Amino acid sequence: MTFNEGNRALGLLPLGSSRRQSAIEAPPAGAKYHYDRSRQLGQQPQPSQDCNMLVIGLTGGIATGKSTVSNILTVKGLPVVDADIIARQVVEPGTPGLAKIRAHFGDAVIQKDGTLDRKALGSIIFNDKKQRAKLNSIVHPAVQKAMFWEVVKHWFRGERLCVLDVPLLIEGPLHKMVGNIVVVYCSEDTQLKRLMLRDGSSQEDAVSRLRSQMPIAQKMAYANIVVNNSGTREELDVQVDGLVQSLNKAAGWTWRLSWLLPLFALLAGGLAVLWRVAVATSRL
Numbered sequence: 001m002t003f004n005e006g007n008r009a010l011g012l013l014p015l016g017s018s019r020r021q022s023a024i025e026a027p028p029a030g031a032k033y034h035y036d037r038s039r040q041l042g043q044q045p046q047p048s049q050d051c052n053m054l055v056i057g058l059t060g061g062i063a064t065g066k067s068t069v070s071n072i073l074t075v076k077g078l079p080v081v082d083a084d085i086i087a088r089q090v091v092e093p094g095t096p097g098l099a100k101i102r103a104h105f106g107d108a109v110i111q112k113d114g115t116l117d118r119k120a121l122g123s124i125i126f127n128d129k130k131q132r133a134k135l136n137s138i139v140h141p142a143v144q145k146a147m148f149w150e151v152v153k154h155w156f157r158g159e160r161l162c163v164l165d166v167p168l169l170i171e172g173p174l175h176k177m178v179g180n181i182v183v184v185y186c187s188e189d190t191q192l193k194r195l196m197l198r199d200g201s202s203q204e205d206a207v208s209r210l211r212s213q214m215p216i217a218q219k220m221a222y223a224n225i226v227v228n229n230s231g232t233r234e235e236l237d238v239q240v241d242g243l244v245q246s247l248n249k250a251a252g253w254t255w256r257l258s259w260l261l262p263l264f265a266l267l268a269g270g271l272a273v274l275w276r277v278a279v280a281t282s283r284l
């Protein structure tokens with residue numbers, strides 16, 4: 001199957017299409033939730049914050065290529081807030097996060113130099129749902145708080161766009177708050193191959209990591225935009241070019257008003273988030 005045939009099978013536009021935007025046409029079988037078809041079929045992402053910075057949630061499955069996409073976006077000058085990096089910062093030695101992890105998981109997950117033994121903790125939580133939920137309950141609130149302040153910092157810098165690279169965006173509450181959701185897709189087979197190659201992990205380890213997340217087909221049902229990373233890096237570059245242009249267009253110019261009328265912007269931003277949470281919750 002060629003790359004473009006694969007794209008069509010997914011309901012995505014072929015590369016080189018005059019309609020640049022990739023959009024899914026129908027939620028995959030088994031999906032419990034999906035946005036309006038009008039939003040999916042509208043070939044440009046719709047800005048849901050009229051006069052504020054556009055916040056975009058970038059997600060996907062493990063090893064589908066989120067970091068690869070966010071690195072390209074960074075090179076293109078877009079501000080990216082990376083949840084994986086923040087998740088490391090909130091468990092550095094001396095943090096309340098690491099103290100809570102030690103209290104629950106014991107000294108076996110702490111290295112001699114006092115840092116977190118990521119391999120040891122990973123082998124526990126990727127094989128045990130309850131332990132994973134416990135770790136998430138320790139780390140995620142701290143990550144979400146830090147991400148919120150990063151977004152605020154970007155707003156103060158006058159950015160028109162801000163990308164949040166969050167592996168577990170759909171699994172958590174953040175997907176209800178962001179203006180647009182971009183899902184980076186590749187098949188589970190490709191995910192496993194890339195994961196094993198990147199981490200030098202066994203098939204068993206790779207499968208247990210993959211199974212600890214919502215299947216990528218379900219995540220696609222939440223997407224405004226799907227980036228199909230089943231092909232080469234060059235094909236990915238072309239799609240990301242299109243993505244950046246679409247997002248810039250969607251952000252428009254009205255975000256500048258938020259600087260002229262900061263109180264109004266704050267109110268409008270808060271109301272937009274509340275509205276999205278209410279709409280997303282009512283659709284679940």
Ligand SMILES: CC(C)(COP(=O)(O)OP(=O)(O)OC[C@H]1O[C@@H](n2cnc3c(N)ncnc32)[C@H](O)[C@@H]1O)[C@@H](O)C(=O)NCCC(=O)NCCS
Nearest residue numbers: 061062083084087118121122125136139143167168212213
């Ligand atoms: C378990 C830990 C120590 C393993 O560390 P390791 O260096 O091996 O992996 P790393 O942090 O680079 O994560 C790699 C990928 O694994 C996946 N992943 C990480 N944590 C989780 C989780 N709790 N549930 C499902 N998938 C996860 C993500 O796709 C992530 O991009 C670490 O992943 C962790 O602290 N996880 C909990 C925090 C978390 O949920 N991070 C994800 C973003 S908020």
Ligand SMILES: Nc1ncnc2c1ncn2[C@@H]1O[C@H](COP(=O)(O)OP(=O)(O)OP(=O)(O)O)[C@@H](O)[C@H]1O
Nearest residue numbers: 061062063064065066067068167194198231232233
């Ligand atoms: N189009 C591609 N062709 C070949 N290899 C790729 C392609 N895109 C990404 N990769 C490689 O696949 C691996 C996984 O990509 P990446 O680290 O970006 O995924 P991720 O979604 O950020 O993963 P994680 O969830 O673990 O953070 C990396 O080694 C990356 O270099």
